[in-house]
Amino acid sequence: MKVSLYSLKKILFQGKARLLNCKTMAGEITVLDNHASLITVLTAGVIKIVEENPSANSGLKQHFYPIKSGFLEVRQGNEVRCIIEE
Numbered sequence: 001m002k003v004s005l006y007s008l009k010k011i012l013f014q015g016k017a018r019l020l021n022c023k024t025m026a027g028e029i030t031v032l033d034n035h036a037s038l039i040t041v042l043t044a045g046v047i048k049i050v051e052e053n054p055s056a057n058s059g060l061k062q063h064f065y066p067i068k069s070g071f072l073e074v075r076q077g078n079e080v081r082c083i084i085e086e
Contacts, residue, residue, distance in 0.1 A: 001033050001078040003049060005065060007086050012065055016052040020080055022072060035074045042070040042084065 003020055005013040020031045023045035031038075044067065051061040070084030 001031070001035075001052075001080055003080045003082075005047065005049070005082045005084065007084055012084075013049055013063055017080075018050045018052045018060070019048075020050075020082075021048040022046075022067075022082070024072065031072075031074055031080055034078055035080075037076060038072070038074040040072050042067060042072055042082065044068050047082065047084070 001017060003013060003015065003017040004011070018032075022029060023043045024040045025043055026040070028045075029040075047065045047067055049063045049065075051063070065084070065086075067084040067086060070082055073081045075081065
């Protein structure tokens with residue numbers, strides 16, 4: 001899936017990912033390929049993104065982004081967007 005993660009100042013991540021894990025007001029969720037459409041509020045915690053195409057020798061490449069708050073949108077077409085406050 002295509003993931004875009006933005007802070008108010010810069011683009012933190014843009015690319016293909018296997019999963020995105022984050023905390024919402026309703027609890028922790030993991031977004032995978034072809035997830036249902038969703039718009040939700042993010043709460044303080046860490047967003048974890050696992051890249052889709054790591055090289056065979058290095059294993060899965062993971063990214064961690066601590067956040068204070070934000071919004072998550074899962075769109076049709078296998079696209080995820082997050083706007084966060086660091």
